[in-house]
Structure formats: C-alpha cells, structure tokens
Amino acid sequence: MPTVQQSPRLTPEQLASLGRELDEIRADVLARLGASDASYIRRSVRLQARLELCGRALFFLGSLPPAWAAGVVCLAIARLLNTNEIGHNVLHGQYDWMRDPALDSTTYEWSELPTSKDWQHSHNFMHHTYTNVLGRDRDVGFGIIRMSEDQKWHPYYLGNPVYAGLLMLFIDWGFALHDLEVDRIVKGECKLSEKRDVLGRMTRKISRHLLREYLLHPALTGSLFLRTLAGNACANLLHNLCNSSFIFCGHFPDGAVAFTEEETRNETQGHWYYRQLVGSANFTASRFVQHISGHLSHQIEHHLFPDLPACRYPEIAVRVRAVCEKYGIPYNTGPLHRQLGSAWRKLVKLALPPAKRSSY
Numbered sequence: 165m166p167t168v169q170q171s172p173r174l175t176p177e178q179l180a181s182l183g184r185e186l187d188e189i190r191a192d193v194l195a196r197l198g199a200s201d202a203s204y205i206r207r208s209v210r211l212q213a214r215l216e217l218c219g220r221a222l223f224f225l226g227s228l229p230p231a232w233a234a235g236v237v238c239l240a241i242a243r244l245l246n247t248n249e250i251g252h253n254v255l256h257g258q259y260d261w262m263r264d265p266a267l268d269s270t271t272y273e274w275s276e277l278p279t280s281k282d283w284q285h286s287h288n289f290m291h292h293t294y295t296n297v298l299g300r301d302r303d304v305g306f307g308i309i310r311m312s313e314d315q316k317w318h319p320y321y322l323g324n325p326v327y328a329g330l331l332m333l334f335i336d337w338g339f340a341l342h343d344l345e346v347d348r349i350v351k352g353e354c355k356l357s358e359k360r361d362v363l364g365r366m367t368r369k370i371s372r373h374l375l376r377e378y379l380l381h382p383a384l385t386g387s388l389f390l391r392t393l394a395g396n397a398c399a400n401l402l403h404n405l406c407n408s409s410f411i412f413c414g415h416f417p418d419g420a421v422a423f424t425e426e427e428t429r430n431e432t433q434g435h436w437y438y439r440q441l442v443g444s445a446n447f448t449a450s451r452f453v454q455h456i457s458g459h460l461s462h463q464i465e466h467h468l469f470p471d472l473p474a475c476r477y478p479e480i481a482v483r484v485r486a487v488c489e490k491y492g493i494p495y496n497t498g499p500l501h502r503q504l505g506s507a508w509r510k511l512v513k514l515a516l517p518p519a520k521r522s523s524y
Contacts, residue, residue: 174438174491182491183434186468189483193472201473202262208249208455209266215242219399220381226391239399241456244406246275248458249474255280256288257471277340277373279365286343292470296415296422296443303415304422306331306338307347310514311415312422317517324515325508332408333401340366406456409504413447414463416507419496420445440467441488446481446497453500454478464495 174182215238222235251274253259259267266272273280286302294300298314305311309328310321331338343362348354356363377400382392421442428439444464454461462477465484472480488495498506 174434174493176432178491179432179434179438181434182487183432183437185487186437186484187433189480189487190469190472193469193476193480197261197473201475202259202264204475205250205253205259205262205267205473208245212242212245212250215239215245223381223385223388223392223395226385226388226395232391232395236395236398236402239396240402240406243275243399243403244456247403247407248410248460249455250458251275252458252460253474255284258473260471277336277366277370278343279369282343282362282365283339288470292467294428295440295467296420297425297428297439298422299425302342302345306342307345309511311510313514313518314422314424315514317514321515324511328412328508328511332405332412335404335408335411336400340370409500410447410457410460412507413500413503414445414460414466416510417445417496417498417503418506418510419494437468438493440464441484441493441495443467444496445503446495447500447503448497449500461500464497 219235219238219242222231222238225231226235251272254267254272255269255274257269260269269284274283276283278286291301291303296304298304298312305315308331309324310317344359344366345354349356349359377396378393381396382389385392419442421439423439423443428435431439441464444467446464447461449457449461459474459477460466462474462481465477465480466474468484469480485495487493497503
C-alpha cells in the first residue's frame with residue numbers, strides 16, 4: 165500500500181483552498197522583499213570570505229595544533245555557508261530580484277563539485293518538481309539506499325547503513341555523480357556515452373577543485389604542505405558530515421511520505437503543496453546552525469517556496485504551521501538529534517526484508 169495513505173486525505177475542494185492559502189503567503193512575502201533581504205545575503209557573502217581567509221591564514225601557523233584546528237573549523241564553516249546559505253539558495257533564484265550579477269542564478273557558479281547547470285537540473289528541477297515521487301525523484305535514497313517501503317527490497321539493501329555512512333562522508337562526490345546517474349548506468353538503463361557532456365563538465369570542475377584544495381593551497385604554506393593538505397581534507401570531511409546530517413533530517417525521518425507516479429497524475433497546485441508538506445521535515449536548531457545549513461532546518465518551507473529567500477523561512481514557518489493545523493496535516497519537526505536518529509532507525513529498519521521487520 166502506498167505510504168501516502170499514512171497522511172490525511174484532503175478533498176479536491178480542501179486541496180484547492182490549501183493552494184490558495186499558501187499562494188497568499190508566497191505573494192505576501194514577495195511583496196515585502198527588500199533592503200533587509202539584500203543586506204542579509206551580502207553579509208553572508210562577506211562573512212564566508214572572511215572565514216575562509218582566516219582559515220587559510222591559520223594554516224600558516226599549522227605547526228601549532230590549536231591554530232591548525234581553528235583553521236579546520238573556520239574552513240568547514242566557510243564552506244557550509246558557501247554551499248548552503250549562498251550557493252544553494254542563490255541557484256534557486258532566491259535573489260534574482262536584486263538584479264545583482266554576482267547573485268544571479270543564471271550566471272552563478274557555486275563551489276560544489278557538480279556544475280551549477282547540472283545541479284539545477286538534478287536538484288532544482290527533478291527533486292523540487294517530483295519531491296518524494298518514487299521513480300522520478302532521485303533524491304529518494306540517492307540511488308543507493310532504501311528509504312521507503314515502496315522501494316522493492318533486494319539483498320543489496322542489507323548494506324543500507326553502510327551505504328548511508330559512506331554517503332555522509334563523501335556527499336560532495338555524491339552530488340557530483342548525481343546527474344551522471346551512475347546507478348542507472350550500472351543497471352543498463354542508460355549508457356555512459358549519453359552522459360558525455362555531463363561527464364566532461366564534471367571532470368573539468370573536479371580537476372580544478374582537486375588542484376586548488378590539495379596542491380595549490382598546501383603548496384603556498386611551504387614546509388607545512390602535508391599539514392595544510394590534511395587540514396583541507398578534515399575541513400571537507402566536517403563539511404560533509406554536517407551537510408549530510410541536515411539533508412537526512414529534512415528528507416528521511418519517520419513521517420516523511422513517499423508517493424507513486426500514479427498518485428501524482430493530473431496533480432493540481434494544491435496537491436503539489438500537500439506533497440511538499442507531508443514529504444518533508446524540519447528540525448529545530450540554534451540560529452548559528454540555521455545559518456550554516458542555509459535554513460534547511462526549515463525544509464518544509466523550502467520545498468513549498470524554494471525561490472523565496474531562505475532567511476524568511478522562520479517567519480513563514482509560523483504561518484505554514486497554522487495552515488497545517490487548520491487542515492489536519494502533520495507538521496513534521498523536532499530537535500536535530502531526534503530527526504537524525506529517526507532517519508537512521510529507518511535506514512536500519514528498511515535494510516531488512518519486510519518479513520523480518522514484523523517485530524519493529
């Protein structure tokens with residue numbers, strides 16, 4: 165039975181009304197965008213640049229363990245800001261209204277391994293259009309892990325927790341390979357030759373990244389080359405662990421509903437909104453964590469309004485939660501550690517064949 169059955173069904177009239185109310189929230193926020201939003205993203209850009217500069221400078225004192233550790237933390241935070249609050253949100257067009265060439269989604273190239281063009285296809289279009297639709301949204305398990313009972317079980321999935329752990333450690337490479345669709349190539353559903361353009365763009369960008377992070381920057385510190393190399397690697401690992409935790413909390417906890425393609429046929433705007441509400445989850449966190457996560461602590465609001473500035477999500481969340489209560493729709497939220505723990509319990513549970521999960 166489709167997992168959507170776990171959520172309350174709304175009548176067509178209720179879905180239409182839900183759509184109108186959420187459209188009104190969107191229109192209201194759009195009408196109030198202005199100087200404060202522009203100031204916020206520009207402050208974030210300046211903060212990110214200063215943190216990266218500070219981290220690089222501290223590696224010149226790498227022979228002193230506290231300085232080296234501080235450099236790792238500064239670089240990790242800088243990269244989280246660059247990936248989430250700046251890159252991810254800019255590529256969604258959240259700041260196109262500013263008419264600032266440096267923050268325009270059509271020309272911006274972010275720091276992550278996939279090119280902006282490929283990311284906007286696999287993430288902005290495929291994931292945000294077909295959120296949690298099995299067979300369409302490739303973010304459901306990222307092609308390697310089982311995250312829904314509607315995904316047919318296979319002995320391969322006994323390694324679910326191992327695959328998830330590796331994904332968390334190397335999620336930047338997972339992003340890079342996402343639009344290459346390696347899982348489909350392995351299954352014979354498409355050919356590598358069909359991905360020649362994607363592979364070319366990916367190879368060029370990864371080559372530049374590896375040259376910069378693991379040769380050029382370490383070389384600048386001279387005799388401290390190996391310490392700087394290790395520092396860059398550790399900062400990248402810390403970035404990956406934090407970023408993957410934010411993503412897991414927003415997509416995989418208990419209560420996040422999956423849909424079949426049949427259920428989304430002839431979908432209205434109201435039903436699309438409904439799918440975002442029941443297919444996503446939030447987590448409560450400090451303002452610092454909200455900032456470095458790009459406000460993906462409000463994944464529900466992000467899926468509803470991906471092109472609204474993320475700094476607005478906390479205020480939008482109050483109104484969205486009220487709408488959910490009105491229609492009896494669960495608003496999935498909780499502390500970060502609880503949501504992450506819930507996602508990992510699901511990972512373990514879905515690793516086992518259905519017949520062996522009766523005791524859970």
